[in-house]
Amino acid sequence: MFRSPSLLSFTSGLVTVFNMAVPTVCCYVWRHVPRSVFKRARFRLTLDSKFHSSSPAHSGLLLSLHKRGILKDTFPDKAAQDELPRLLQSGSQTIYCGFDPTADSLHVGNLLALIGLLHFRSAGHNVLAVLGGATAEIGDPSGKASERERLSVEAMQANGHSIRESILRIFANHEAIFHDSNKPLGTVTILNNRRWFKKFTVVEFLSEVGRHFRMGSMLSRHSVQSRLKSEEGMSLTEFTYQVFQAYDFYHLNQTVGCRIQLGGTDQLGNIMSGHEYIRKVSGEDVYGLIIPLVTSTVGDKLGKTAGNAVWLNKDKTSTFELYQFFLRLPDNSVEEYLRLFTFLPEAALENLMEQQREDPSKRLAQKRLAAEVTKLVHGKEGLESAKRCTRALYHSSVNALEEMSDEELQELFREAPFHELLYEPGTSVIEACRKVCAIPDGPKGYIMVSAGAVSINHVQIDNPEQVLIPKIHILSNGLTLIKVGKRNFYIIKWLSL
Numbered sequence: 001m002f003r004s005p006s007l008l009s010f011t012s013g014l015v016t017v018f019n020m021a022v023p024t025v026c027c028y029v030w031r032h033v034p035r036s037v038f039k040r041a042r043f044r045l046t047l048d049s050k051f052h053s054s055s056p057a058h059s060g061l062l063l064s065l066h067k068r069g070i071l072k073d074t075f076p077d078k079a080a081q082d083e084l085p086r087l088l089q090s091g092s093q094t095i096y097c098g099f100d101p102t103a104d105s106l107h108v109g110n111l112l113a114l115i116g117l118l119h120f121r122s123a124g125h126n127v128l129a130v131l132g133g134a135t136a137e138i139g140d141p142s143g144k145a146s147e148r149e150r151l152s153v154e155a156m157q158a159n160g161h162s163i164r165e166s167i168l169r170i171f172a173n174h175e176a177i178f179h180d181s182n183k184p185l186g187t188v189t190i191l192n193n194r195r196w197f198k199k200f201t202v203v204e205f206l207s208e209v210g211r212h213f214r215m216g217s218m219l220s221r222h223s224v225q226s227r228l229k230s231e232e233g234m235s236l237t238e239f240t241y242q243v244f245q246a247y248d249f250y251h252l253n254q255t256v257g258c259r260i261q262l263g264g265t266d267q268l269g270n271i272m273s274g275h276e277y278i279r280k281v282s283g284e285d286v287y288g289l290i291i292p293l294v295t296s297t298v299g300d301k302l303g304k305t306a307g308n309a310v311w312l313n314k315d316k317t318s319t320f321e322l323y324q325f326f327l328r329l330p331d332n333s334v335e336e337y338l339r340l341f342t343f344l345p346e347a348a349l350e351n352l353m354e355q356q357r358e359d360p361s362k363r364l365a366q367k368r369l370a371a372e373v374t375k376l377v378h379g380k381e382g383l384e385s386a387k388r389c390t391r392a393l394y395h396s397s398v399n400a401l402e403e404m405s406d407e408e409l410q411e412l413f414r415e416a417p418f419h420e421l422l423y424e425p426g427t428s429v430i431e432a433c434r435k436v437c438a439i440p441d442g443p444k445g446y447i448m449v450s451a452g453a454v455s456i457n458h459v460q461i462d463n464p465e466q467v468l469i470p471k472i473h474i475l476s477n478g479l480t481l482i483k484v485g486k487r488n489f490y491i492i493k494w495l496s497l
């Protein structure tokens with residue numbers, strides 16, 4: 001029997017750049033797309049009043065998320081007033097959010113989506129994370145100036161595996177540390193969309209699903225418009241992305257009754273496509289919850305594409321670096337971040353901010369924020385580790401250095417060379433420094449040490465001939481930390497015979 005190529009290999013193989021079609025397409029849009037579509041596609045600013053339901057009993061969760069800054073908007077626009085609050089009141093709902101495994105870790109931007117889901121879970125709703133094994137192969141053009149490099153299926157699977165682990169870890173930390181155990185907690189499900197796309201051939205998909213999509217609305221999406229205008233244009237593969245995400249929503253609606261999708265502002269177009277598709281095929285009303293994109297303190301999108309990501313896996317951003325990222329936030333951002341990234345109730349938050357305003361130099365708000373986020377992402381042990389590293393590095397604490405595991409050390413001094421050397425009694429400071437190339441050869445290095453440029457385990461050295469003394473220069477964990485100048489670190493792990 002004839003079988004057409006499988007859907008995924010067909011679409012991801014299509015690198016036919018859409019450029020050639022741009023002029024025709026633009027004319028098409030201009031002539032055929034109703035004005036109202038453009039108007040709807042434009043992101044509208046939310047008015048507070050929108051989240052006030054006509055019946056106050058219904059508006060609770062949405063309103064509080066809106067006040068925290070997590071819920072930026074809903075789709076359709078008017079649903080926030082009545083339909084959505086009513087739906088959430090009517091019983092446990094399933095809320096989903098998708099994550100494409102295009103990297104081996106999620107980042108802080110994704111954390112906000114997980115936190116959004118967690119608020120719903122804490123309110124007794126069921127949450128569903130979709131790993132986009134299939135959609136990652138297509139590549140979402142939303143918010144991206146150019147097409148993503150194609151990743152191998154193996155890399156995608158490995159990424160998916162690692163992302164699944166981190167989602168489960170964060171959800172488990174939330175349950176153990178932040179959830180009030182007297183309150184009902186919804187379920188968590190993680191599904192990979194490869195599962196349902198696998199069954200289609202490309203012909204079947206286009207014939208069964210594709211026919212319900214209108215070119216006019218597809219072309220009106222912001223992600224498409226901005227790319228069509230760019231020099232690079234857009235491939236057919238990327239152009240079809242919204243159909244895949246729309247189908248996910250439909251599939252989850254049909255199989256588990258999911259009626260709510262959560263996503264960042266860049267996902268609005270994809271969510272709208274799902275909404276239109278489901279309405280058309282099954283007549284059911286579904287909704288989108290739009291969360292803000294996390295930006296850096298100077299306003300850049302904080303994410304993988306922007307190249308300044310803060311990752312959630314500790315082999316990419318250590319617990320210490322994550323902690324420090326939040327600790328370093330400027331005063332004018334900390335309140336906003338506390339609302340977005342912690343589960344602190346409003347009263348506790350205001351209290352904390354009042355203390356912060358009394359004496360900003362104590363950085364109480366930043367410390368609390370950093371602690372809460374680190375606990376959520378890496379658990380209590382993660383926070384302990386981050387604090388230990390902070391003491392070791394910034395408070396020159398020898399005790400903290402002594403308590404550190406090899407793994408923590410390497411995480412903390414990621415950039416620092418790590419040397420394992422055989423310990424020979426009688427080794428001097430200058431010899432140790434030379435062995436790890438911490439100082440230049442010859443008299444220049446000798447002079448540097450004599451001038452006090454080198455410290456060992458946070459104690460400044462001025463005698464290059466000083467013999468390394470166990471317990472002082474070699475800590476009980478077999479470690480010597482050499483610092484040259486302000487920020488050059490070298491770690492020696494002494495091995496004994």
Ligand SMILES: N[C@@H](Cc1ccc(O)cc1)C(=O)O
Pocket residue numbers: 097098099100130131132135140193244245248249267270
């Ligand atoms: N498109 C989303 C990920 C996603 C994947 C599949 C979905 O069904 C939903 C969302 C993103 O790039 O962030």
